[in-house]
Amino acid sequence: MPDYFHGYSVVGLVAVLGALFVTVAFAAGRLLRPVVPTREKMLTYECGVDPVGEGWAHTQVRYYVYAFLYVIFAVDSVFLFPWATVFDAAGFGGITLVEMFIFLGFLAVGLLYAYKKGVLEWT
Template sequence: MPEAGVHIAADYFHSYSVVGLLAVVGVLFVAVAFTAGRLLRPVVPTPEKLLTYECGVDPVGEGWAHTQIRYYVYAFLYVIFAVDSIFLFPWATVFAAPGFGGATLVEMFIFLGFLAVGLLYAWKKGVLEWT
């Protein structure tokens, strides 16, 4: 019986050795590609090549630009509600299953209540005002 356990352990570690070998080959492939690129590319720096490229237009002014925070807030709110809408699909499928209706409905209303409180908070703070 101990021979069967050794055989199972050997198969177990063999599958990990395949994964490890694949990882090593992948790392070596990337390292060789980067090294070949560095050795084969022409290196002729000129002042024009060292300039910041902005769609063919010479850069004017400083590199720092002021960005309105409201754009990030809108993006953040979108991500929050997009992720929350993803949670609604599994809820709908579970709600359709027999025996899960009442408890699932209560849980979802609690979840939607949290979302409503967050949206109400953002609205009261004036985050949703565009001007």
């Protein structure tokens, strides 16, 4: 039983040392940095260009939906690579092919649903 808890104590010690290291690094940075606030330093930074207008900008939700759909299909396409290696193995051809068509069917249903909801319309 002592060996069982020894593994947890090592993990706990590493976690405590990591948290201590981060705390000391942030404290040292706070103590050593110069603090000279000026009006120019408090302005919003826009890639070297003087800021124009407010600091807040309105972003439409549809851009996030496009990004979310891209991530879903990109992650799902990652599953195609292991499928190709298993499909190449002897004895797995037919079953693997059927499973992949089921998987692609789920993707097609998701894409059809997004299309029917009007999510894919760029305006």
